[in-house]
Amino acid sequence: MGLKVMLVDRDAERSAVLEQTLKEAGHRIVAKLREGEDLAAQVQRHQPDIIIIDMEDPGRDTLEHMREIGRDQPKPIILFSDRRDSDYIQQAVQAGVSAYVVDGLARERIMPIVEVAVARFRELQALRDELVEAKTQLADRKAIDQAKGLLMQRKGLTEAQAYQLLRKTAMDRNARIGEVARLLLSLENVL
Known part of the structure; x- marks a missing residue:
């Protein structure tokens, strides 16, 4: 059974690549958001199984939204970004990001990244539950x-x-x- 996916991306071309790859793999896009929308509220509304964020330079607001989701309604989060700042990457992981991917969005890498992120999230949730x-x-x-x-x-x-x-x-x-x-x-x- 496919995953319900929420996409966050302001670049329509990149978003289209993600969307097509996910649909071909049997997943369903339940929401497409632009940067700046209240991510936590949209997660509550759409109840996705996974959140994929594709931003060149995600900011502090994005981190705060991810923290809120991780605290209140944990979901696997994949963040595609051009930002290589190790402090920011550490903060993103602490905020609940399951996978932080730098160096672009290659179509053939999307599904393995999704699978690893979901598996890592489930394992971490099991440890938290224990x-x-x-x-x-x-x-x-x-x-x-x-x-x-x-x-x-x-x-x-x-x-x-x-x-x-x-x-x-x-x-x-x-x-x-x-x-x-x-x-x-x-x-x-x-x-």
Whole structure:
């Protein structure tokens, strides 16, 4: 199944090469934007699978739009540019660019670049998801330990009994045990 692609380019000739190559590969162009449009709002509106930006000299506004997309609605972003400034390239990568391509837009290079950018983005997203899950598990464990200690102190329970009470409460409420532990701790702070 093809990708839904958003193109950003002010040069109609370059954009036509990109568009034709992508369509021939089975992808669909869902939006064509000019430089300066609110990229984040257009991404929200069109929900592309990938964003391809082709600009000779992208500016700070473009970077800010990419940061906003990376933060709020992550998508693979390919940036074709003539700008060789290593500081800017570093900022672009930090802003969420999956591929930064200098030295023009060669038709035969487009699809391999798209494929690598999408694969790199997916791998990075999987790592981010794993990190979020690990942080959540760590926070849950800390909250559970604190809640067990509170129950042991207040109700005179053993550690096993305190854990069983948390677990039963979580099951009764159809919630995660970490959520129940955090709720108990927040109620203790209020009282």
